[in-house]
Amino acid sequence: MNxxxxxxxxxxxxxxxxxxxxxxxxxxxxxxxxxxxxxGTKTVLVVALITYITGHADLIDVALVYALINFIAIVTVLKLVKMGNLAEAGRRDITDG
Amino acid sequence: MAELLDVLSGILLLAGGAFAIIGGIGLVRFPDFYTRLHAGGITDTLTALLIVGGLVLQSGFSLLTVKLLLILLFLLFTTPTATHALARAAMADGLEPEGDADRAAERRDGAESSNT
Amino acid sequence: MRYAASLTTILVLLWLGISGVYKPLILGLGVASIALVVWISRRMDVVGVEHNPALYSWRLPLYWGWLLWQIIVANLQVAACALQPSRLRPSVVRVPVPHKTAVGKVTYANSVTLTPGTVTLLLNPGEMTVHALHPASREDLESGAMAQRILWLEAGRSDSGADA
Structure with a gap:
């Protein structure tokens, strides 16, 4: 199986x-x-697979947190690219509509 | 029974790995940004489903399974949102999708004739 | 208040599922953090329609099962394209969005994006712009099967239209 x-x-x-x-x-x-x-999403899967290979069940929490952080990171990077500034509110934010 | 589950889980894991590589190939080979979004989509949905499915079959009913299913749920909810945000940002930035079927055919014919 | 109650229920289930350690101290910390999150959410005014318990009807699992099947079928088509890029026929289509509630619209747009081969580019009132990878995925979308399913999902809610 391994x-x-x-x-x-x-x-x-x-x-x-x-x-x-x-x-x-x-x-x-x-x-x-x-x-x-x-x-990023593949990293989550690799960590989940490593959890099963090594048998350390605690590692799955790393995958869980990574799944959430990845999404926030992507949206943040998008905002940085679009606005050039993370603090700015922006007239047409990527989240509107 | 346990062996059958092992075989099934192995099949799901290997299929997941195969689709991951196909998605990666698509990500490298597809011609423009919008088509690459689709290639990323396969690796995000089917690969995640198959690999998490295969792992769940190995652990049965346990807390590990609950966490794996939560990971799958997070991935399935967040990836379309991230993809949509990306597509929308690219549209707003003036990146034009190649939506013209004729142009796509032309490009394809050009690529084929240059190969032969 | 009703929304806050369902948010609390979800958070309690999440904590019990993730923690795995059921000792008084850890459970106490769980209760404290859930109370803090609900309090902050209410102060931030983000406890809203997404936490409406009426959203969770028996139709939801059926829809998810159907969507899962669609995702698998569509994936095979996109995988074939990845191995043979000459099959690509990208196009941009506008499809009508007949749903009244915000949740219905978001479910439709997200389902379309989640199904490989179609990505929602813009969601405007009454219609959305979709990028399709090849004619088969485009026809699937234009047949309106998915939109019908979500209308059916919307109809299953006990108080549809309350948050339009």
Whole structure:
């Protein structure tokens, strides 16, 4: 069973490498953010898989928190890119409508 | 019974890994930003579903399962929101989607003829 | 008050599910933090329609099951595209949004984005702009099957329209 878990982990890590490639190539800043978003959600899955490989059940909490932080990070980076300033309220925020 | 669950969970995990790589390939190969959003989408939904499903089958009814399902729930609720925020920000920034079917066909034909 | 009660219930279940340590001290800390969160949420005025218990009808699990199936089918199509990019036919379509409540609209837009092959670009009153990866996903969307399901979901609420 452990072999299967390791194979799945390696597959997800390979995806993360492909996402990093896209983040490096770009070309627009939004391509990079998509890549970082994929990288973040895959990190959650890798941590969950490592929980099962090592048998340390506590690690799953790391994955849980990472799932939440990743979303906030993406929205924050988007806001920073759009407004150039995190404190600004903005006339047309990305969350309106 | 336990062996059957192990086999099923192994299949789900391997399928999840395969779809993750396909999504990654799509992310690298797709031609523009908006199509890459879709490629990211496969890895976010089906991969997460399959891998979490496979892991849940291994742990059965336990607190670990509850946490895994919570992770899946968070991912399924937050990724469309993040994707939509990205698409909207890109639209507002003037990035034009390649929506023209004719242009897509032209580009495809061009790519094919350059390959041969 | 009713919204605060359902928020509290969700937080209690979340705490019990995540904590796993049921000792008086930890449970006491849980009660304190839940009380703090509910108090702050009320002060911030963010306890709203999303915490309406009427949203959770028996139709929701059925809808999720159907959506899950749609996601799997759509994923296979997008995976085929990723392996053979020449199949790509991206297009931008406008589809009507017939739902009255804010929750219905958001559910529709998010479901469309969650289904691979379609991403919601803009959500305007009465319609939304969607980017579709290939004709099959576009036809699925234009058939309006998903919109109908969400209308059915909306109809299951005991006080629909209270938060339009």
């Amino acid at each position: 072999t299967v878990l390791v194979i799945a982990t390696l597959a997800v890590l390979a995806t993360m490498a492909l996402a990093l490639l896209r983040a490096l190539v770009g070309p627009t800043v939004y391509d990079r953010i998509v890549a970082v978003n994929v990288f």
